Amino acid sequence: MIADLVVTFVFILFAMVMLLGLATLLTWVERKLSAMMADRIGANRCYVKIPLINVKLIALGLFHAMADGLKMMSKERFIPKDADKFLFLLAPWIVFAPVLLMFALIPFGGIIYPEKIFGSFFAGKAYLMQIAPLDGGALIILAISGICIIGVVLAGWASNNKYSLLGSIRAASQMISYEVALGLSLLPMVLTYGSLDLHTMIVAQQGSMLGGVLPAWGIFLSPLTAIIYLTAATAENKRIPFDIPEAESEIIAGFFTEYSGMRMALFMFAEFAEIVIISCVFVVFFLGGYNLPYWDFAGSFPRLAIVLWPTIFFIKVFIVSCFQILVRWSLPRFRYDQLLTFGWKFLLPLAMVNITVVTLFLWLVQKHQ
């Protein structure tokens, strides 16, 4: 019992550190990557002066995340006079909490036997490196991600500001539209792996296909599904090219116009944390989770696996996050009507066709066996 608690606590700690750390790192990565894509230098002003020797430690601008935090904390915590105080204060947390919750369902490692390393305290126990190993993981992830919409709409409504309201109306229509496509985009993979459990999916992606040329990853099994998922997820996250709910040039900051200081930071941070979550789900569904292709290192180094699994998972997540940043800095924003046309008239039919094709294919394969 106590052993279970200890292990779960360690997992939660790791998840928090990885999620929040990576989200903080991404604020820097976003600045630096965008600068390099645009022939600029990027964040480089912030430094820490080492005492006595007068050396300025710039570290490629890595301290900017720290400076951001300090600045946000020292800002005035402003609440508009006619705002609905309770909802106004509640909204950022409704946006932020589900993002953290989702990570509980992501498996970042296989089954470990802590007894082998830490001795008899964990005698005879095996743990899956996942905070909440639930059978319907894929469904619950979709369900939790739907909660964010409520927070966004509340934020816009409670701040009693026209721009906020416009932003939240846009957010509501956009996020609900793309929610449909998001759910439908994960369905083919659920059919392919024959399970809603995320860990089973990762196990199903071990091995290779086409005579050992390609790893049997979801992205190679069904590339279209991966593309649809990434599109719908970016729209869910309200990032460019789908950022009309917070379009700076049109409606100031959209639904969080009236927020300042740490509350605004919560919205921003939720966005970056959601990048990480989207990448996590993408890695689990399409990139074989915490495994390496071609090489089953857990078999050869069972003790090292406890470190290698999370590391590999982390690296994969980081790469997918960088890809999302690349998309964000390459594309222009959709117009409102284009956005809905794209969602309902293109993405949704495409997802439907995709499901049909995948289902037919699976049916044929099963009939042949």
Place this chain on the structure above:
Amino acid sequence: MKRKEYWNQKEMSYWEKLYYLEIARGLWVTFSVFIKNLYKWCTGKKGALTVYYPEERRSDYASNFRGKHKLTILENGRPKCIACKMCENICPSKSIKIVAGKSPDEKDSYSLKIPLSFDLDYASCIFCGHCVEICPKDAIIMTNDVSELPTYAREKLLYSLSDLLESKKDA
């Protein structure tokens, strides 16, 4: 054919309407720029087209760029300025303050008046160049030098006579 919505609306081909291919093309552009800059950064070359101002400065300021002022001097080291206060009067932002005084040399052939102090406040100067235009003696000129103008304190932007005076070896 459908009527165009605006005069130069582009006809999109079938492939362009698929959208994803065009996005891939756009991503490739930014990604290749990124890789190019990353390679330059790894090999120690400078990829960015921007400069690290103010530590680093572009060398191609125009020769007639209106930067910091300079008070020119005569051969004997005396400032050419005769403290006529024309520049002080014309300055639209009232950045110049001059205190005039008598020349120590009673029979100065150039001018009997000299500026005892000449303060120029770059915090309010708009670099219009009117002071240079109006000066009857060409005593004040503008250079294309902008160094030390970005600072953390307003006080550092208040330049006195000695800061503005051209040093003898420049002349």
